[in-house]
Amino acid sequence: MNALRIWTDGVCTDSRGFGGWAYVRLWAGEARGVAGGERQATTPRMELTAVLRALTDLTDVPVPTPITLHSDSTVLMGGAGQLAAWRTSSWIDAKGEPVAERDLWEQIAAVTLVRPVTFVRVSATPSDKRPEGFVAAWSDFARDKCKAAGAFTWAIPRPNMAKFPAS
Numbered sequence: 001m002n003a004l005r006i007w008t009d010g011v012c013t014d015s016r017g018f019g020g021w022a023y024v025r026l027w028a029g030e031a032r033g034v035a036g037g038e039r040q041a042t043t044p045r046m047e048l049t050a051v052l053r054a055l056t057d058l059t060d061v062p063v064p065t066p067i068t069l070h071s072d073s074t075v076l077m078g079g080a081g082q083l084a085a086w087r088t089s090s091w092i093d094a095k096g097e098p099v100a101e102r103d104l105w106e107q108i109a110a111v112t113l114v115r116p117v118t119f120v121r122v123s124a125t126p127s128d129k130r131p132e133g134f135v136a137a138w139s140d141f142a143r144d145k146c147k148a149a150g151a152f153t154w155a156i157p158r159p160n161m162a163k164f165p166a167s
Contacts, residue, residue, distance in 0.1 A: 002028050004061055006054045006069045007122070007131040008076075009139040010046030013147075019046040020142030022135050023054035024159045027061060033156035035138045037146025047073040048104040050139070053153075055111040067117045070132060075101075080119045083109045134159070 004027040012019040019041025024033035034053060038046070051069065071077070079086075082093070087109060091099045099105055111117070122132045138156055145152065 003066045003068060004058070006067060007135045008047070008050035008054055008069065008071045008073075009132065009135045010043060010048070010050045010073065011136070011139045011143050012041050012043040012046055013143060016040055016042060018143050018147045019043070020139045020144070020146060021046040021050035021053070022138035022142055022156065023050045024131065024135050024138070024156065025054060026131075027065075031159035033135070033138065033159050034153060035142040035156055036151075036153035037142040038151050039146060044073075044075040045101055045104065046139070046143075047071065047076055048101050048108065051076055052104050052107050052111075055108065055115070055117065058115070063115060065115075067115055068120055069117055070120045070122045072122050072132060072136075077119060077121050079105060080108075080112075083112060 004025060006023055006025045008021070008023040010019065010021040018037065018039055020035065020037045022033060022035035024031055034057065036049070036053070038049070051071065054069065055067075083105070086093065086099050086105065091102050091106070093099050
C-alpha cells in the first residue's frame, strides 16, 4: 500500500491577527493541496487547522493507508504526544489547565484513532527547494490574501511535483 505524505504550515501576522494555513499531500504519485485564511487567528490555531484539514480531506484514501505528516510546529509535535493523556484527563493539561485549541485537538485525536499517523518535525526555516518551503509559501500567501479579502479556503492549483520527493 502506498504511504501518504503530508506537509503542513500555519502562520499569523501577530498574536491575534490575519492567519494563513496550507497543506500539500503526496499520494500514489499525485500532489494536491489546499490553503486558507482566517481573521482573528493565532499561529497555533493556523498550524493545527492545516493539520486537521489535511487529515480530514482524505475521502479518497483508504483508512489503513499509513500517513506521515511533516510540520515545523512545536505546538503540534508537543501535543501529538499528549493526545491519549488529554483524552483520559478530560482535556486538562499537565499544569491543570484546559488544553488550548481543544476543539481542533479533539478532531485531530479522533482521526488518529482510526488512521495510522506519524508526525515528523521539519526545519522551521524551510528552503524553497523542499516541500516545507513550498507549503510555507502558500500559508504566507493565504495570510496575505485573507488580509485583502477575508476568510477563504482554496485548492492549490497543480502543486509542483518537483518539490516533493518520491514516496
